[in-house]
Amino acid sequence: MPTYEELSQLTFANLDAAIGDWERTVRDLDDLAGEAGEGMQAKAAEADWAGETADVSREFINLTSTRFSYAHDQAVAIHGVLRDLAEALRRYQGELQGIEDDARAAGLRVRADGRLIVAEPAGPYSPEYLDGLNAPGEPLLGTPGQPTGQQLEAVEALAARIEEVLARAAETDETAGRALRDIVGGRHRDHFAPPGITGLDDAARRQGEADARAALALIESGDYETEEGLSALNDLLDAQKDNEYFGVYLADHLGAEGTLRFWAGLRDLESVYQPGESFQELLLSTRDNLGVALGTATGTENDRLRPRMETWMADLIGDVDHPEDDIGLGMTRFVGDSGLALYGFQVMGDILSHGEYDPGFLARYGHQLVYADRELVPETRLWSPASGMHHIIGTDFHFDPMTGFLTALSNSPDGATEFFNASDGANVTYLLTGREHLDYDAEVSPDGSRLSLDALGDALTAAATGMNPHDPTAEFAEHDAEHLAVARKVLEVESGLENRLPAELRDSAATMLGNYRSEVYETAGNSSDNATPLDPRHLSTLSTQIARSPEAYQILQQSMMVEYAEQIQADTSGNPDFTLTTIGNSVGFLEHGRFVALDIDKNNPQWVGQNVYNTAGYLAGEIPVAGPHIQNLVDQLSNRWLAHENQVIEQGLQESRVDYYGEENNYLNELANQWLRMNPDPPEYMTGVNGHQWGDRVHEALRSGTNDGQIAAAGQTGEQGAFSQ
Secondary structure: OOOHHHHHOOOOHHHHHHHHHHHHHHHHHHHHHHHHHHHHHHHHHHOOOOOHHHHHHHHHHHHHHHHHHHHHHHHHHHHHHHHHHHHHHHHHHHHHHHHHHHHHHOOEEEOOOOOEEEOOOOOOOOHHHHHOOOOOOOOOOOOOOOOOHHHHHHHHHHHHHHHHHHHHHHHHHHHHHHHHHHHHOOOOOOOOOOOOOOOHHHHHHHHHHHHHHHHHHHHHHOHHHOHHHHHHHHHHHHHHOOOHHHHHHHHHHHHHHHHHHHHHHHHHHHHHHOOOHHHHHHHHHHHHHHHHHHHHHHOOOOOOOHHHHHHHHHHHHOOOOOOOOOOOOOOOEEEOOOOOEEEHHHHHHHHHOOOOOOHHHHHHHHHHHHHHHHHOHHHHOOOOOOOOOHHHHOOOOOOOHHHHHHHHHHHOHHHHHHHHHHHHHHHHHHHHHHOOOOOOOHHHOOOOOOHHHHHHHHHHHHHHHOOOOOOOOOOOOOOOHHHHHHHHHHHHHHHHHHHHOOHHHHHHHHHHHHHOHHHHHHHHOOOOOOOOOOOHHHHHHHHHHHHOOHHHHHHHHHHHHHHHHHHHHHOOOOOOOOHHHHHHHHHHHHHHHHHHHHHHOOOOOOOOOOOOOOOOOOOOOOOOOOOHHHHHHHHHHHHHHHHHHHHHHHOOOOOOHHHHOOOOOHHHHHHHHHHHHHOOOOOOOOOOOOHHHHHHHHHHHHHHHHHHHHHHHHHHHOOOOOOOO
């Protein structure tokens, strides 16, 4: 794999010169091949020449002429590979430059060795950087002061993006090298044989199909049932999982039924042979790589490959217009050597947990799964494992196929958006209110949560935000009408559940609202009857449910801090009755949910008398990366908020709302002080107001707005909570 410095500093002079040389060679050989074909070969064919010598000579002339043509074709192939390689490397170099730009926006710098540091605002690197304190390969965070919570998340995300670009560059370089060797050939091959390659795409096709044939041979022979054979199969899958030619060839030759039968049998090997830990790890790695390979195949846009995958997908899914007549392979039983019988939906659900799948495929597959889940499972409990079978598969298999499917949706945000928008959000309603999420996987849940609900929360987040919640490299996606439609539907349905909203969905709800922080601000901060982007009653109710989980409440609050800091920075009015009052409305609106939640869970020891809040932290991609100056303001707000919230909890939560929104609330004081730093003097029309009076006036505007906001939220739901005046 190339280093960061090698790729970012790569110059293309030599490669461009080689491309130019081969371009000229192609033209020269084209002329020679033409002359050989039209001249020497044509004359030999027309000559009145007979006898043994004539036959040998004519064959030699024809062969020589043909080899000139092959030489030209090889030159074309070499030129194409080098040209494609240069284009790809330039693209990767541009991606690294984009990462450097994003790092600067977060107050970070990328070292020459690819490690990330926190840069001093003035520009020069810190002494810690110059000393190189960190071990190679680790993020370097040497700065005056500690890196912020969001900067730590940014370091992780940016480092992952760098690693991903370098890995793709290495793969492209390897493909190009392999293609050049194939074109030229070895010592024992005719160097002027037809190459069959015109560029990197052709090289990827040849290698992908060759490796797919090798994988199929392992599967058809049964050699994959040994640890050595499975290791060889996994190596092929790992090397070619991002190659659409490999994935399509494999899926097409296995067929949809063969794919499920193969994987069901491989999963059952655990129970038949009781393999050791290394074999089980190998099996899971194979599943991961198979999932990625099939996901890559479903997303192909190649006109020659797409029809083959459409056939595979149609065989798997069946007739979405008439699922009662044809539900594909979802309800087919696949029985392993031990007698373990799994439905096709369960087998495919295991594969779907990894990889990014075509949105249309996921929407159609999900339609069939929901039909089976809604119409068939309630009566027969089809997904429930047979007695004594739960331990056979291991800890990474979900008997509930909805878990795997929802995980696939969260990995493919466009597919999630399409699926949850279908039929005016009918799938949102069914999965949140119409489905009984049974604890099929109770033994494998690390914290006792229902895994299908965890997966549902992630899928809904992906659908509403356009971002993969599992991907640390995910960048903030601008919301379109489809995203907003999902967000509003989720807000409507989850708020309608009120206290019945499962605890597993609180974090995802907070993450979604945090991603829509501007819309939340406009809605919660609205003190008039103007239309708002979100329904205020739904927002008030759902914020209460979010507040029942300290972790979820912290996600929402710290997301809103970025919005407040940006609003303060953008405010040029000089009048606290505008932006600062609106911020107060928003703070009070959301804090009302906390008061109601405390009343609901007043006997919950997780809340009372404990410091339940931690240092600032954000889920990857939850909010856009703020600039270093904004981030500094956010960190100040976060520290004040954390200190105040923990202090309130230590005091036993006995104070009234008047006290809570009073002069001792350091979080509100910090918000007001940030605004005052931007507007240190009263406007000219406020004659006679001195500096001290101006400060009091600003603080009072914020506190008054906060109180109005909590009253507005209470009016939406009719609840006053335990802290009413």
